[in-house]
Amino acid sequence: MNVILAVSGGIAAYKTLPLTSALTKVGCDVQVVLTKHAREMVMPLPYETLTSRKVILDMFEPQAEDVLAHINLARWADVVVVAPATANIIAKMAHGIADDFLSTLLLAYGGPLLVAPAMNDQMYLHPATQANIETIAQRGAEILAPVEGQLACHTVGVGKMMEPEDILKAILATAMPKTMTGKRILVSAGPTQEQVDPVRYLTNHSSGKMGYAIAQAAKNAGADVILVSGPVHLDPPPGIKTIPIISTRDLEKAITEAFETCDALIMAAAPSDYRPAVYLDNKMKKGEEDLSLALTRNPDILSAVKEIKKPHQVLVGFAAESQNVEGYAQDKLKRKGLDMIIANDITAANAGFGHDVNTVTVIDRAGQVDHWPTMSKDRLAAQIIERVDKLLNEKKSL
């Protein structure tokens, strides 16, 4: 995907370096454009190192390789994101002013455009700025609304640029081919908690990152997404219906209720197989040296879903194992009637719980085994969604 990251002269410009890095990590080809005033805030060199492309600084660069770059880049880009967008560049966009490289490029460009305003709260709330934002939004620009917070001018108010990771999500969502429009995808994520007494519970190390990334990737591909999430430290993804659950039994109820109307279920949650046999109404007091806790089996959610699954529906499971990873995954795929299983070795470095990257083996119902290289969970999620889409299409054509 070809992305133009246009940085104008706001103090939040420094936040676009991590954004550039994240974009290149998910495989985007990024061209950075800095306005003359942005050049006062950040240096081109780090962007050039990350993108392997010369930053464009001026319309009339004596050494420019392409004198018509403002037109040719507008044709090249799949998406343009202006971040931070100053009050000035927003005003220029609203009024069709083309007096430097960026404003000329924006006038020559007709594709998906994301604009992340960032400025002092008075500047942002000024009727002129609000009217300009309204004008460009009406012409189709997606406004990545600034949030309230501590501003660079030492006041607290609205005008803080959207966080880079949320801008990244918006870019990926905008530019992904919408191959899953009309499909409904159910995703589970995170751990469960099994209450022992009012203050203690049994749980596991699942962070929810993989499931959240899958839900986002499905949304990016145009799907209607329902995310059933255990207790995690992640914000609910915007535009995705999120159902919070606590225990494995809550998860089973939410999944079996929602599954009927869905085309696919991707079970990325890590439900607890057991729960305390008895819930204690009062806090357990300290007693003898040793303590045995009686546990009882929790429902097996994938088995329950297998019973109600219709032929057109796709079922995807995860297998987090510490030994015989492929063997256990093959067995689980068959036993649970899955269409695909994603297996990872939780003992491997850079894989599984809590990490931002993962290394997995993907096995499908036809017996195809793929060992995917280590990649970010966002990229992995996009690849998983591509495979789910393929499986859904295969079923449709049967």
Ligand SMILES: Cc1cc2nc3c(=O)[nH]c(=O)nc-3n(C[C@H](O)[C@H](O)[C@H](O)COP(=O)(O)O)c2cc1C
């Ligand atoms: C230190 C400093 C910080 C600034 N921060 C912002 C800002 O966050 N948002 C904004 O709209 N303008 C900000 N400005 C003002 C812009 O840089 C100014 O309006 C400039 O003309 C914008 O040019 P450009 O849109 O071509 O980059 C700042 C100026 C300075 C000196």
